[in-house]
Amino acid sequence: MNRTVLIIGLLIVAAIVAILFMGLGKDPAHIESPLIGRPAPGFALKAVGSGETIDLTRYRGKPVVLNFWATWCRPCWDEHPVLTANAQMLGSQVQFLGVVFQDEESKIRSFLEQRGWAYPTLVDQAGKTAIAYGVGGVPETYFLDRNGNIVAKFAGPMSAEDIQSNLQKAMK
Numbered sequence: 172m173n174r175t176v177l178i179i180g181l182l183i184v185a186a187i188v189a190i191l192f193m194g195l196g197k198d199p200a201h202i203e204s205p206l207i208g209r210p211a212p213g214f215a216l217k218a219v220g221s222g223e224t225i226d227l228t229r230y231r232g233k234p235v236v237l238n239f240w241a242t243w244c245r246p247c248w249d250e251h252p253v254l255t256a257n258a259q260m261l262g263s264q265v266q267f268l269g270v271v272f273q274d275e276e277s278k279i280r281s282f283l284e285q286r287g288w289a290y291p292t293l294v295d296q297a298g299k300t301a302i303a304y305g306v307g308g309v310p311e312t313y314f315l316d317r318n319g320n321i322v323a324k325f326a327g328p329m330s331a332e333d334i335q336s337n338l339q340k341a342m343k
Contacts, residue, residue, distance in 0.1 A: 203324075204304075204305060204313075204321065204324040205305070206304065206305065206313075206321045206324070207321050207322065207323065207324060208320065208321070208322070209320065209321060210318075210319055210320055210321075211227065211235075211237070211304075211313065211315050211319050211320065211321050212300070212303035212304060213226070213227050213228060214226070214227050214295075214299075214300045214303070215227075216270065216293035216294060216295055216300060217293065217294055217296075218291050218292065218293055218294075219271070219276060219279050219280060219283065219291075219292040219293070219294060220280065220283075220292075225268075225291055225293055227268075227319070228319070230266040230268075230315075230319075231317070231318070231319050232317055233263075233264065233265060233266050233317055234264075234265045234266070234314065234315060234316055234317060234338060234341035234342050235265070235266045235267075235268060235314070235315040235319075235341075236254070236257075236258075236265060236266070236267045236268070236312060236313075236314060236315075236334065236338070236341075237268050237270065237304075237312065237313040237314075237315060238250075238254055238267070238268070238269050238270070238310060238311075238312045239269075239270050239271075239272065239295075239301055239304070239306045239309050239310065239311045239312070239313075240269060240270070240271055240309050240310045241271055241272065241273055241274045241309050242271070242274050242278045242279055242281075242282040243273075243274065243278075244309045244310060246309075246310055246327065246328040247309055247310045247328070248282075248286065249328050250310050250328035250329055251282075251286045251287070252286065252287065253328075253329060253330060253331055253334065254267060254269075254289075254290075254329070254334070255286070255287045255288070255289040255290075256289075256331070257331060257334050257335075258289040258290045259289050261338075265338060265341075265342075266290070267289070267290035267291075268290060268291055268292075268293060269290065269291070269292040269293065270292075270293050270294075270295050270300055270301070271292060271293070271294055271295065272294075272295040272296075272298045272300070272301045272306075272309075273298060274294075276294055279292060279294065307326065308326070310326075310327065310328055310329070311324070311325070311326050311327075312324070312325045312329060312337075314337045314338060314340060314341040315341060316340075316341045316342075316343070317341075322337075322340040322341050322343075323337040323340045323341065325337055
């Protein structure tokens with residue numbers, strides 16, 4: 172066997188093993204967003220019920236909790252009352268926004284009538300907003316500071332404690 176081929180092969184195998192070793196112990200469900208620390212992608216989406224177009228820039232000057240969800244998502248059903256309660260508790264201090272994608276407006280309205288409605292819910296018809304944020308699945312929530320920068324991301328259903336701890340980053 173050629174000694175050069177053997178050495179190159181061993182280097183390739185060592186590099187692959189090193190890369191795999193670095194990934195041990197990391198949670199594959201938790202992937203840090205490259206958007207953290209950057210301005211949130213802008214959007215203007217139609218609100219469920221009113222049909223009013225709501226632009227994200229409208230909320231500059233206050234922290235925003237931006238929750239991506241869908242009616243067919245069981246964890247979203249469980250998380251919704253927690254979001255609603257926090258939105259009601261925080262009132263005008265923080266703006267909560269729901270963005271629904273891969274769903275029908277009639278199903279969204281039915282969901283909101285059953286589960287409660289405390290903040291604007293917007294429809295992302297083509298899914299372009301979810302793509303801009305890199306949403307991998309629902310529920311997924313982004314926390315924006317007063318300047319419109321993303322300061323945190325949470326994947327999965329949140330508890331009240333999760334909301335409060337991530338909001339602390341947005342309210343600094």
